[in-house]
Amino acid sequence: MRRxxxxxxNDAFPFVTLAVMVIALALLPQVSHATITQLxxxxxxxTFADYGLLALAVGLSMILGEYDLSVASGYGLAGLVAVLTGxxxxxxxxxxxxAIGAAAGIVQGGLIAGLRLAAxxxxxxxxxxxxxxxxxxxxxxxxxYDRISVGLRLDxxxxxxxxxxxxxxxxxxxxxxxxxTFTRLGxxxxxxxxxxxxxxxSGVRVDRILIGVFTLTGVSAAAAGAMHSYSLSSxxxxxxxxxxxxxxxxxxxxxxxLAGGRGSPLGIAAGVLSLAxxxxxxxxxxxxxxxxxxxxxxxxxIVTILAAPxxxxxWSRRTRALSNP
Numbered sequence: 316m317r318r319x320x321x322x323x324x325n326d327a328f329p330f331v332t333l334a335v336m337v338i339a340l341a342l343l344p345q346v347s348h349a350t351i352t353q354l355x356x357x358x359x360x361x362t363f364a365d366y367g368l369l370a371l372a373v374g375l376s377m378i379l380g381e382y383d384l385s386v387a388s389g390y391g392l393a394g395l396v397a398v399l400t401g402x403x404x405x406x407x408x409x410x411x412x413x414a415i416g417a418a419a420g421i422v423q424g425g426l427i428a429g430l431r432l433a434a435x436x437x438x439x440x441x442x443x444x445x446x447x448x449x450x451x452x453x454x455x456x457x458x459x460y461d462r463i464s465v466g467l468r469l470d471x472x473x474x475x476x477x478x479x480x481x482x483x484x485x486x487x488x489x490x491x492x493x494x495x496t497f498t499r500l501g502x503x504x505x506x507x508x509x510x511x512x513x514x515x516x517s518g519v520r521v522d523r524i525l526i527g528v529f530t531l532t533g534v535s536a537a538a539a540g541a542m543h544s545y546s547l548s549s550x551x552x553x554x555x556x557x558x559x560x561x562x563x564x565x566x567x568x569x570x571x572x573l574a575g576g577r578g579s580p581l582g583i584a585a586g587v588l589s590l591a592x593x594x595x596x597x598x599x600x601x602x603x604x605x606x607x608x609x610x611x612x613x614x615x616x617i618v619t620i621l622a623a624p625x626x627x628x629x630w631s632r633r634t635r636a637l638s639n640p
Contacts, residue, residue: 326570329570336589340595343600359588364543369558370562370586371488372535374578375528377508379524380511380574381435383423384438385445386533387442388441388442389533391552392540393536393540394551395453398460412540417530420531421533422441434529457551457552465545465548466547466548469542469545487535495579504528508576509575567586568586569589
């Protein structure tokens, strides 16, 4: 029997996880008093809209073999900038937020590429600076966005389960997936994440890749933060680490490796949807917060263990032995 290559199996793993979550959601009424309707699907896609592009930002930096901590505070700063500048025109608020995200990404990417620095200390500094700017601009207070109709329009159901925010997020993932699939940038980014020195030797413009990816992570996080604040009709000066934790777990469940060189935008999307579906299941059965944290942690451990190189190698040897007695 012909076996799938290991890379194909690994790439399929996030979608298998998502399928398991969807089946669990569908079977939930059979094992509990919970009822599942289109509203549950809408809620899942709204969570996807809240954190999907942030997870994409984190995931892209991890594929590059780095970890962008600054996207967490960039997410909050972008939301604040959108609220402060979008009173006259929501579109202008979005553009201002995207400009802030792009500027943060260019500066940090330039430092990492130009000075050959590791991303974690640079983006930790970026996280602190962006968080400080958020507190300064907000005077350490929540800022209300008076145009409530904008958030209502963004969250208005489309075909019962979608919204403008979720459709924009889906479009963002598809656009980046198209770049990864149909251009040379995808292999160049993965190659840079897998072995930066070899990529330089082979002619890949690693510095441009670094700056470009960090610019994209800044823009992606900013877009998510701006839409999130418009949806809430307010911006908070400090969102804490919960968005970053969700995004990181979603990227890992989506098949991205911390060592770099592996992962895909669609896999990250599947990871976000898996985590959002799990949260919806826990909410449907009214599970307490600590149970949600425990289940999410166990899921992450299971995914990490199953994707471990030692276990993958053992399984390959085992299936080869069974197929060739």
